[in-house]
Amino acid sequence: xxxxxxxxxxxxxxxxGLGFGEAVHLPAMEVNPDLRAVALWHPRQERLDQACSRxxxxxxxxWEALLADPAVxxxxxxxxxxPRFELAKSALEAGKHLLLEKPVALHAEQxxxxxxxxxxxxxxxxxxxxxRAVPLFMQAARLLQSGAIGSPWLVKLDWLMSSRxxxxxxxxxxxxxACGGGVxxxxxxxxxxxxxxxxxxxxxxxxxxxxxIKERPNPxxxxxxxxxxxxxxxxxxxxxxxxxxxxxxxxxxxxxxxxNGRGCWIEVYxxxxxxxxxxxxxxxxxxxxxxxxxxxxxxxxPLSPDDDLAFAxxxxxxxxxxxxxxxxxxxxxxxxxxxxxxxxxxGLLSQQACDQSVGPIAQx
Numbered sequence: 001x002x003x004x005x006x007x008x009x010x011x012x013x014x015x016x017g018l019g020f021g022e023a024v025h026l027p028a029m030e031v032n033p034d035l036r037a038v039a040l041w042h043p044r045q046e047r048l049d050q051a052c053s054r055x056x057x058x059x060x061x062x063w064e065a066l067l068a069d070p071a072v073x074x075x076x077x078x079x080x081x082x083p084r085f086e087l088a089k090s091a092l093e094a095g096k097h098l099l100l101e102k103p104v105a106l107h108a109e110q111x112x113x114x115x116x117x118x119x120x121x122x123x124x125x126x127x128x129x130x131x132r133a134v135p136l137f138m139q140a141a142r143l144l145q146s147g148a149i150g151s152p153w154l155v156k157l158d159w160l161m162s163s164r165x166x167x168x169x170x171x172x173x174x175x176x177x178a179c180g181g182g183v184x185x186x187x188x189x190x191x192x193x194x195x196x197x198x199x200x201x202x203x204x205x206x207x208x209x210x211x212x213i214k215e216r217p218n219p220x221x222x223x224x225x226x227x228x229x230x231x232x233x234x235x236x237x238x239x240x241x242x243x244x245x246x247x248x249x250x251x252x253x254x255x256x257x258x259x260n261g262r263g264c265w266i267e268v269y270x271x272x273x274x275x276x277x278x279x280x281x282x283x284x285x286x287x288x289x290x291x292x293x294x295x296x297x298x299x300x301x302p303l304s305p306d307d308d309l310a311f312a313x314x315x316x317x318x319x320x321x322x323x324x325x326x327x328x329x330x331x332x333x334x335x336x337x338x339x340x341x342x343x344x345x346x347g348l349l350s351q352q353a354c355d356q357s358v359g360p361i362a363q364x
Contacts, residue, residue: 010036011097011334014072016063016087018042018051020101021078024317026055028324031313034331038071063087067094074334077101080173081180085110092117092125097334099126099327103189103354104347106180111351115344126330126340127347129193133325135305136291140266140277141198142306145241148293150272152240155199155250159187160261161282164213164230171216171224177358182228183256184209184357191252192353193346194266195238199248202349203237205356212257230257234357263288272296286318 013035015021022040029035040059042048052059060066066075067090074097077087085105088098092114104127105111118125131137143149164174164183174181184207196202209229218224232254237247255261265278273295281288292300311321326342333340 008034008335010034011331012036012038012071012073013076014039014041014066014069014074015076015078016041016066017076017078017080017101018047019078021076022051022055024319024323025076025078025099025327027315027317028320028327031324032328032331034335035074035327039066039069041066063090067091067096072096074098074330081106081185082173082178084180085114088114088125089117092121092123095121095123097124097330099128099330100347101128102193102347103180103185103351104344105351106178108348108351108355111344111348115348118344122337124330124333124337124340125344126326126333127342127344128323128326129190129197129342129346129350130285130319130322130326131190131194132197132342133322133329134286134289135309135311136277136289137194137198138309139303139305140275140291142309143275143293143303144198144268148273148295149268149270149275151243151246152199152238152248152268152270154267154269155195155238155248156267156269157191157195157250157252157265158262159191159264160253160255160258161187161263162257162259162261163282164256165259167213167216169216171218171226175216175224175226175228177228179228182232182358183230183254184232184354186256187254188232188234188252188354188357189350191254192350193342195250195252196346196349197342198266199250199268200239200241202250202353203239203247205234205236205353207235207357208233209358229358231255232357236353273298274300276300284318285322286314 048059075091076099078101173179210231212230215223234252236250238250240246240248263280268275276292279288291303294300314321
């Protein structure tokens with residue numbers, strides 16, 4: 001549900017980054033009376049001018065000027081990963097609430113620094129783990145917590161996408177490990193958060209990584225080396241929320257180069273039944289997902305989300321509705337001063353698992 005119309009002035013929000021920020025965050029904000037877009041930021045003036053003209057908003061390429069604007073109470077940072085930490089740090093130092101895309105930083109140490117700074121400043125920081133806001137995912141969490149499958153014995157997550165399978169797709173930041181590129185940052189950051197939320201905290205991680213497409217066309221000419229993984233096979237354990245002494249084996253298969261990939265699927269096998277959640281839709285978080293449940297000895301049957309989990313507003317682009325719900329939770333956190341979930345703690349835990357996946361134990 002969206003926030004009721006507030007008697008307080010809307011929270012003035014600036015958006016930094018005009019890919020996902022313009023396509024998803026801006027339309028999501030339009031349905032929330034507690035949030036109002038007041039400014040845009042982008043490092044390229046031409047791109048900024050185009051977006052400002054389309055949306056009737058002010059914009060700047062000067063980050064410090066944006067943060068000095070008294071109309072800006074909060075900032076959504078939807079840039080590529082590499083600049084995210086420095087932008088977020090300076091915004092917190094300026095006293096701005098934040099909504100961060102994931103991964104929140106390039107390394108866990110950076111996420112920890114942001115967490116300390118946000119706590120010291122008393123600011124609300126949301127992390128856009130939007131799968132927590134999707135009705136069928138919320139229904140799955142509700143079922144698991146109610147004991148619908150008993151005690152989990154095995155968790156399997158396959159996320160096999162074809163977004164980078166075209167070798168002619170241009171080299172960019174996604175191709176560079178140092179810039180936060182690769183399938184672990186793109187998909188693994190979400191996957192680790194989903195499993196921690198649905199089942200419990202992530203234990204030690206082991207990963208086998210690969211670079212399938214080793215070079216791509218450089219927009220400046222010639223070919224450029226790709227060093228960011230496009231395949232990752234991960235094993236870990238999860239501490240079951242219902243029994244912190246129980247370590248549940250978990251396996252993740254991630255790929256951005258899976259031609260005709262099967263999409264995103266989570267399977268949880270337990271002592272009393274099975275839960276399956278997934279979609280073969282490669283472009284939408286909502287449309288196409290299904291949820292199935294079976295008790296021991298029965299066949300899987302499809303389930304719908306409970307009425308109270310349904311979106312109040314939907315869009316043709318299914319990404320917008322869960323982001324609007326995350327924004328609503330964020331606005332409520334800012335208004336109330338209560339901790340934001342998912343926030344920097346969840347972002348830090350996800351980043352710690354990602355760091356293990358690309359660290360020394362990973363086989364390149």
